[in-house]
Amino acid sequence: MKQTQTDWEDAYQRRETPWEKGKPHPGLVDFLAENGPLVGEIFVPGCGSGQDVRALSTPDNRVVGVDLAPFAIRKAMARRKIAREEYSLADLFALPAALDGRFDWVFEHTCFCAIDPARRDEYVATIVRLLRPQGRLLAIFFINPDHDEEGPPYRVSPAELEKYFGGYFSVEREWIPARTHPGREQRELMRVLVRV
Ligand SMILES: C[S@@+](CC[C@H](N)C(=O)[O-])C[C@H]1O[C@@H](n2cnc3c(N)ncnc32)[C@H](O)[C@@H]1O
Structure with missing residues (x-):
């Protein structure tokens, strides 16, 4: 497998960002409409320009979106705030220990598939580290x-x-989103995973 370091900032600056859809993922919107807002502290890795962060944000929770591309974080911060959401310019793989065990939820959407596969163990270890015991990962995995x-x-x-999540999480729910961005139909799997 070819392994190259992706220059995310360069992609944003060139506007080569096919993942930017100008709205939150419809599967997330539907999940929140059916189940109510996520409560507590919520972490969004690789949040991009924050569409999903804003969909998750309510006055009763606190959402933190992290991305390593300054362009994306600037774009996210330029938007009018929904509630108490925050953005941080940071590398998911170099987060401060102060964040360990702080989050009730992590929301994953096209971050896991974006990182170098050689770092998938590290990705999962990071999510496990961030979550409280019994914390949950709500994920829209891009299955391709x-x-x-x-x-x-x-x-x-x-x-x-x-292989990567099984040792740390149990699957609470799994479904194919009824609505998604055009072109992703039947290519995604949504899961609620509970940290064991
Ligand atoms: C495919 S994009 C998806 C963005 C967003 N989740 C969405 O669906 O619109 C992947 C994002 O992950 C970010 N990213 C990649 N590696 C990262 C890392 N190690 N730490 C933080 N963000 C990262 C990129 O800058 C990019 O914004």
């Missing part, structure tokens, strides 16, 4: 089994999800 070896997005399959 027909994708070639080059990414991002890198290949993700249900078997790989089990």
